[in-house]
Amino acid sequence: MAFRRGGDTLEKLELIYKGAEAYLFRSTFLDTDVIVKYRLPKPYRDPLLDRRIRRDRTILEARIIARIKELGVPVPTLYMVDPEKAIIIMEYIHGIRLKELINHANISTIETYVREVGRSIGIMHSAGIVHGDLTTSNIIVKEDTPYIIDFGLAQYSDELEDKGVDIHLFLRSLESTHPRFVDRLFKAFMKGYEEIVGSRGKESILEKVREIRMRGRYVEERKLRKQ
Amino acid sequence: MIILGIESTAHTFGVGIVRDKDPFILADVRANYVPKEGGIHPREASRFFATKAHEVIKQALEQARISINDTDAIAVALGPGLGPCLRVGATIARALASFFNKPLVPVNHSVAHVEIGLKLTGARDPVIVYLAGGNTMIIAFNDKRYRVFGETLDIALGNLIDVFAREVGLAPPYVRKGVHVVDECADKGSKLLNLPYIVKGQDVSFSGLLTAALKHYKTGKYRLEDICYTLREIAYSMVVEVSERALAHTGKNEILLVGGVAASKRLQEKFKLMAKIYDASVHVVPPRYAVDNGVMIAWTGLLAYKHGVVIPVEKAVVRQRWRLDEVEIPWRS
Structure with a gap:
């Protein structure tokens, strides 16, 4: 596959990740290492619905990345967006996923990173943006800075519900992949979050997270509420 | 091995009887509660179940051509589902288990599906x-x-x-x-x-x-x-x-x-x-x-019973929000 736009040709597209929703290619663009994200058409969707979803998600993702960048949160730089082809070309972040780092780096270093992530999410939430798929796989640490990536499911929202889902998903990813450090890391995350949103903001989001868990799958917590 | 299973989590009161060799289904009898209007009214459904239960169990035993004494255990869906409906099935299962001195096997309805x-x-x-x-x-x-x-x-x-x-x-x-x-x-x-x-x-x-x-x-x-x-x-x-x-x-x-x-x-x-x-x-x-039935409860009960899953009658209470990921599945590895 080759994508062309004007005179710029993407060199040596290398498929690096086959996700369910999109393929990621590594390439160079204007002499820079880039990621090319291509949202795949899905044969099981009505064609109009499919185009709508792919186009809307491409535009939304690009807008959100640009907006977050403006706010000073470390995210990849955008180089090109083509909504009709459902393609985004962005900076390749040379680093290590937080998910892998957790099992190798020392825990207090990880705590620092996670607190930074908490701040980033606090900034996003204060600006009315939610990530939608916040897991430790979607954070890459480069030169001691945690970059948040994959805004494929991000959206503009000021609903406490949506923000709560972000925190809930992050907590769930800590629980499922790093059970030993859940409490410490979540505390560090919330500390960073609180630095941005204040203690009232933190309390209301934690209350929401508890509510989401009681509604959904976390029976043990539901029992606690009854007592 | 023969297991009788009781389903009563929502709109179906079902009794299934299964055994551990094919064809495994010996009986499959159901009574469906159909609301006159609107959705399921849990208490009405449970009253309907209570009046039909006796007949459904009797028919199932006839269909299987066995007596209740021939069964090895009674399986029952204890949840998740609607409280009043679940309680009918649970009450009957507990009664059968204690009266006929059969082991009682708890089954999660979602796992059974x-x-x-x-x-x-x-x-x-x-x-x-x-x-x-x-x-x-x-x-x-x-x-x-x-x-x-x-x-x-x-x-x-x-x-x-x-x-x-x-x-x-x-x-x-x-x-x-x-x-x-x-x-x-x-x-x-x-x-x-x-x-x-x-x-x-x-x-x-x-x-x-x-x-x-x-x-x-x-x-x-x-x-x-x-x-x-x-x-x-x-x-x-x-x-x-x-x-x-x-x-x-x-x-x-x-x-x-x-x-x-x-x-x-x-x-x-x-x-x-x-x-x-x-x-x-x-x-x-x-x-x-695909829809609710007693056979799936009996079949899951059979798998569970073979791996020693039983519950004392006095502990067999219904759990309306019993999640499937809470259940250990010893019969799969």
């Missing part, structure tokens, strides 16, 4: 998509339990289409000749309207879609067929999308559809189109066992 699907389709290690009136879950077996990969954050898929059908006057009845009335109506539509498609991570949310669809209907500006078409198209695509994620994530190569909504042809078609991308196969539980 999965197990009967596996048994009847021969799927080995699939991503399981459980779609029913009260449940929407994407499940895969991992490390002793069925794990939930994704689920609805609010109402179930079956609930979405049932409530919509009821509110716009398409139902009851909800199903005609095995086809849901919303499916039937959607087949006559073709125009995609602008309704919300909400996927959050691995989870889906249907309540916003329901509200928007009802709002569209109330304006009177859109054909009901097109609203049904859009509602179905979006709701099914959402479920297929999160199932696709689970399939890609787990690397499994089978999909198993269970639960009442699994019978939808359009839904199955969409799953087949998705599965093709991954060279995966799609298995669908036969319609008769």
Whole structure:
């Protein structure tokens, strides 16, 4: 596959990740290492619905990345967006996923990173943006800075519900992949979050997270509420 | 080994009798509570169950040509489900177990839907998509339990289409000749309207879609067929999308559809189109066992009993919100 736009040709597209929703290619663009994200058409969707979803998600993702960048949160730089082809070309972040780092780096270093992530999410939430798929796989640490990536499911929202889902998903990813450090890391995350949103903001989001868990799958917590 | 199983979680009081060699089903008798209007009224349903239970059990024993003394254990669905309905089945099961001195086997209704699907389709290690009136879950077996990969954050898929059908006057009845009335109506539509498609991570949310669809209907500006078409198209695509994620994530190569909504042809078609991308196969539980029944409880009870799962009568209380991922599955490794 080759994508062309004007005179710029993407060199040596290398498929690096086959996700369910999109393929990621590594390439160079204007002499820079880039990621090319291509949202795949899905044969099981009505064609109009499919185009709508792919186009809307491409535009939304690009807008959100640009907006977050403006706010000073470390995210990849955008180089090109083509909504009709459902393609985004962005900076390749040379680093290590937080998910892998957790099992190798020392825990207090990880705590620092996670607190930074908490701040980033606090900034996003204060600006009315939610990530939608916040897991430790979607954070890459480069030169001691945690970059948040994959805004494929991000959206503009000021609903406490949506923000709560972000925190809930992050907590769930800590629980499922790093059970030993859940409490410490979540505390560090919330500390960073609180630095941005204040203690009232933190309390209301934690209350929401508890509510989401009681509604959904976390029976043990539901029992606690009854007592 | 012969097990008698009792199902009474929602609208069906079912008794199944199974054994541990094929053909494994010895009896399958059901009494369905059909509300005169609206949805299930739990207390009314439970009264209906209480009056029918005796007859259903008797018929099942006759069908199997056995006496209750020939059974090795009594299995019962203790949850999840509607409290009053569950209590009827639980009370009867406890009474049978203590009177005839039979071991009592607790069965999780959701696990039973999965197990009967596996048994009847021969799927080995699939991503399981459980779609029913009260449940929407994407499940895969991992490390002793069925794990939930994704689920609805609010109402179930079956609930979405049932409530919509009821509110716009398409139902009851909800199903005609095995086809849901919303499916039937959607087949006559073709125009995609602008309704919300909400996927959050691995989870889906249907309540916003329901509200928007009802709002569209109330304006009177859109054909009901097109609203049904859009509602179905979006709701099914959402479920297929999160199932696709689970399939890609787990690397499994089978999909198993269970639960009442699994019978939808359009839904199955969409799953087949998705599965093709991954060279995966799609298995669908036969319609008769997609809906609630006693056989699935008996069968799961048999698997459990063979692995020593029993519950003392005095501890056999119902659990309305008993999640399937709380249940250890010693019969799979």
